[in-house]
Amino acid sequence: MTAVSWVAAVAWVGSALLMLCGLHKADSPYAARLGAAGMALAIGGALYTHDVVNLPEMVSLAALGSALGYLVVRSSTIRSVFPILAVLQLPIGLSLLLTALAIDRNRIAFDILQPDDATLTPANWWLLAGAKLIGALMAIAALPLCKALAAGAVGAERWLAALGGLAGWGGLAIALLLDEPAMAVIATIVGASGLTLSSLPQHAKAD
Numbered sequence: 001m002t003a004v005s006w007v008a009a010v011a012w013v014g015s016a017l018l019m020l021c022g023l024h025k026a027d028s029p030y031a032a033r034l035g036a037a038g039m040a041l042a043i044g045g046a047l048y049t050h051d052v053v054n055l056p057e058m059v060s061l062a063a064l065g066s067a068l069g070y071l072v073v074r075s076s077t078i079r080s081v082f083p084i085l086a087v088l089q090l091p092i093g094l095s096l097l098l099t100a101l102a103i104d105r106n107r108i109a110f111d112i113l114q115p116d117d118a119t120l121t122p123a124n125w126w127l128l129a130g131a132k133l134i135g136a137l138m139a140i141a142a143l144p145l146c147k148a149l150a151a152g153a154v155g156a157e158r159w160l161a162a163l164g165g166l167a168g169w170g171g172l173a174i175a176l177l178l179d180e181p182a183m184a185v186i187a188t189i190v191g192a193s194g195l196t197l198s199s200l201p202q203h204a205k206a207d
Contacts, residue, residue, distance in 0.1 A: 015042035016189040086146035093138025096170045100131035127173040134170035165194015
């Protein structure tokens with residue numbers, strides 16, 4: 001089990017809360033700022049936990065992502081970014097699926113199966129199956145959801161929140177498999193945030 005600094009844990013929890021507030025106040029002019037602050041905090045937590053050897057690559061990618069994000073949202077409302085967020089669920093889902101498949105193919109290397117064990121425990125089997133299923137569902141649903149959001153379909157934003165929440169529950173399954181408590185906490189926050197946002201009352205759109 002990898003120990004995670006309390007500084008990084010606080011940064012990630014704060015990041016999740018800021019992004020949740022930004023999504024909850026999607027119509028507010030401060031929503032994008034809250035989301036950006038949350039992302040900056042998440043990047044800071046990631047940089048804090050990694051070796052300085054990776055710093056140039058991480059900073060470069062963070063700068064590139066920030067620049068692209070700024071170009072996308074500088075003249076748009078946050079709702080216009082929802083189709084892009086839906087498309088991003090595709091690589092997230094594929095990453096989750098491929099991670100689960102990699103763990104399944106290398107059970108001993110990932111320490112979910114001991115050399116003397118013949119099969120996985122029922123709990124680990126279900127966690128692996130759940131991660132694979134969630135990853136596949138996210139990858140399949142991403143593009144249709146993007147089209148629905150672009151067309152302004154009623155209720156599509158709820159499905160976007162639910163799909164994002166699935167990433168958290170899939171991450172929780174992986175975290176439990178790998179015995180990573182910090183990752184489990186963050187994944188639970190993401191999953192609960194998606195569930196909360198998907199259950200919020202639907203506001204009527206102005207004509």
